[in-house]
Amino acid sequence: MSQRHALVTGGAGFIGSHLVDTLLARGFDVTVLDCLLPQVHGEAECDAQGWPVYLNPAARRIKGDILDDGVFEGALKGITHLAHLAASVGVGQSMTNIVDYTRNNTMAAAVMLEILSNGNHSVERIAVASSMSIYGEGEYRSARTGQPVVPAARSHQQLESRDWELHSQGEDLEPVPTTEDKLLQPSSIYAVNKRDHEEMFLSVGRALRIPTTALRLFNAYGSRQALSNPYTGVAAIFISRLLNEQPPLVFEDGNQKRDFVHVLDVANAFASVLESERVGWEICNVGSGQAITVCEIAQLLARLLHKNIAPQILNQYRVGDIRHCFADTSRLQRLFGVTPKQDFTTGMSELIDWVQTARRPVDRSLHSMAELQRSRLVI
Numbered sequence: 001m002s003q004r005h006a007l008v009t010g011g012a013g014f015i016g017s018h019l020v021d022t023l024l025a026r027g028f029d030v031t032v033l034d035c036l037l038p039q040v041h042g043e044a045e046c047d048a049q050g051w052p053v054y055l056n057p058a059a060r061r062i063k064g065d066i067l068d069d070g071v072f073e074g075a076l077k078g079i080t081h082l083a084h085l086a087a088s089v090g091v092g093q094s095m096t097n098i099v100d101y102t103r104n105n106t107m108a109a110a111v112m113l114e115i116l117s118n119g120n121h122s123v124e125r126i127a128v129a130s131s132m133s134i135y136g137e138g139e140y141r142s143a144r145t146g147q148p149v150v151p152a153a154r155s156h157q158q159l160e161s162r163d164w165e166l167h168s169q170g171e172d173l174e175p176v177p178t179t180e181d182k183l184l185q186p187s188s189i190y191a192v193n194k195r196d197h198e199e200m201f202l203s204v205g206r207a208l209r210i211p212t213t214a215l216r217l218f219n220a221y222g223s224r225q226a227l228s229n230p231y232t233g234v235a236a237i238f239i240s241r242l243l244n245e246q247p248p249l250v251f252e253d254g255n256q257k258r259d260f261v262h263v264l265d266v267a268n269a270f271a272s273v274l275e276s277e278r279v280g281w282e283i284c285n286v287g288s289g290q291a292i293t294v295c296e297i298a299q300l301l302a303r304l305l306h307k308n309i310a311p312q313i314l315n316q317y318r319v320g321d322i323r324h325c326f327a328d329t330s331r332l333q334r335l336f337g338v339t340p341k342q343d344f345t346t347g348m349s350e351l352i353d354w355v356q357t358a359r360r361p362v363d364r365s366l367h368s369m370a371e372l373q374r375s376r377l378v379i
């Protein structure tokens with residue numbers, strides 16, 4: 001077998017850096033292309049060139065922006081496998097920085113795909129990071145009949161009356177695992193960007209006959225997540241609050257359900273998709289399949305950090321948020337033989353062990369909250 005060489009865009013980030021480790025361990029040569037966004041890397045421990053110290057020294061590094069077509073084209077030399085993870089990642093922030101997000105997430109995909117379509121490359125297989133956020137609400141069924149129901153998004157009137165759950169025609173609904181066939185109803189610019197970039201990669205990948213898989217990631221957690229970035233990663237944001245002796249700020253009533261998947265399970269999913277011989281243009285969820293409420297996460301983290309601090313329930317709605325969404329993970333298993341392996345409690349404890357060794361995070365939650373309020377994005 002000729003040597004496999006993977007390019008990981010966003011490879012200095014939280015998920016990308018774990019993917020780099022996994023690919024190297026499986027015998028790939030790996031090149032990282034990352035522009036080292038200050039919002040992500042500003043507070044992290046870096047070397048003299050600005051690369052995070054956790055980045056695997058065996059990977060080749062290119063500091064550059066994927067929007068710069070010359071940089072991306074140069075980085076593609078000798079690449080057989082492309083993992084595209086670089087993105088601006090923040091649901092709330094995307095609603096105020098609309099041009100930046102659309103440029104970095106959607107235009108960047110256009111730049112990359114146009115270069116791939118010119119044909120001067122050796123890419124055999126592509127995996128791109130999509131997001132559960134493109135679903136909008138997850139899947140539901142009637143609590144009375146058990147029949148599937150596709151509810152309308154919660155209205156302003158409903159949210160203003162602090163009625164947080166989904167209803168349909170007077171019926172209470174209960175959330176069920178969300179499958180890839182769910183109608184896409186993105187409710188933020190970030191989600192619209194991720195949907196567009198997923199469809200762009202699948203469409204051009206198919207046209208160029210390069211097997212391409214979009215992985216719809218649920219809430220990833222684990223070491224190396226930027227703790228001082230207030231725009232993304234609910235577990236990291238809560239940890240930052242707790243380490244600064246502040247209560248985690250919880251929107252709505254805290255009973256909204258999410259799916260927390262360990263970053264090593266995400267890296268394994270990417271690596272397995274890239275290694276697969278399957279010829280296809282696929283979409284797969286990457287989650288744990290387990291639902292946990294935001295309040296439970298806040299309480300668990302406080303317990304693990306030995307902080308006697310209860311979450312602060314805001315009873316407010318953040319525009320773009322959905323009520324419940326957790327993954328049906330069966331398609332990833334069926335197509336690529338991948339199942340989540342990491343135990344949640346052990347994974348969270350390991351995250352806390354890492355946090356104790358990382359730099360003390362700066363808590364910027366109130367700053368991001370003030371931004372949202374200024375833009376009337378909190379109801």
Ligand SMILES: NC(=O)c1ccc[n+]([C@@H]2O[C@H](COP(=O)([O-])OP(=O)(O)OC[C@H]3O[C@@H](n4cnc5c(N)ncnc54)[C@H](O)[C@@H]3O)[C@@H](O)[C@H]2O)c1
Binds near residue numbers: 011067104132225
């Ligand atoms: N973390 C999650 O829970 C989650 C959930 C769903 C989807 N995703 C997706 O997974 C991917 C990785 O997310 P993450 O949590 O590791 O984010 P991250 O912010 O830790 O990493 C993103 C990396 O991309 C780099 N980057 C951003 N724009 C770039 C550009 N124009 N050129 C080159 N590099 C650039 C950043 O410097 C950073 O190192 C993203 O595409 C994100 O949308 C993440």
